Amino acid sequence: MQEKQPPSASSSGLSQNTAATLSYVLGFITGLIFLFMEKDNKFVRYHAMQSIVLSVALLVLNTILGFIPIIGWILSILITPAALIIWILCMVKAYQGEWYEFPVAGKFSREQIEKMS
Template sequence: MQEKGSPPVSSSGLNQNTAATLSYVLGFITGLIFLFLEKDNKFIRYHAMQSIVISLAFLLINTILSFIPIIGWILAPLFAPVALIIWILCMVKAYQGHWYEFPVAGKFAREQVEKMPS
């Protein structure tokens, strides 16, 4: 039974903020795990979907940059710290219980979660 004032739990029995945070830990891998495991909690599903979208976007950008001679080779290492900061920001916001929408990815994630059956 859930105590008054405590955050809702997930299907896995985890606190929703913890589950949402864990959906970012291994990028799209944990995002997919939590997206498929969680059937009811839209907060967790939203963060799982956003994790998938952001991590795949990072992977795509990094791959494209690695194939562009000189400019891409210079920008790719500079992109890594930016990706790290975004990753940490998303985890912190999820743990704090915020529906943080990263530009473009967050809107897309919210639209996809709204379309999913509960």
């Protein structure tokens, strides 16, 4: 779902678009910070959760591929630019106020946020 979110404030005092964007900056680290810091704003919590899910998934995938000689190493190298593109896309969409969902990570993140509320 890619609906636009009207700008409002988050618990951090930042605009929700800025807080959601910042939740992607250091991957799961800033994702965890904003997930625990934000109490009410589902938009920020959703993007923080998606940041955690995507960065952990990419980290695990990269680690597994690192144990597979040659083919795994090549795939691991190819994942790096793809991860950069995903990271930039997520930050841009969050700043634009969109509930941008990746096929698996986005749905999972939304379900987790709904369970936490």
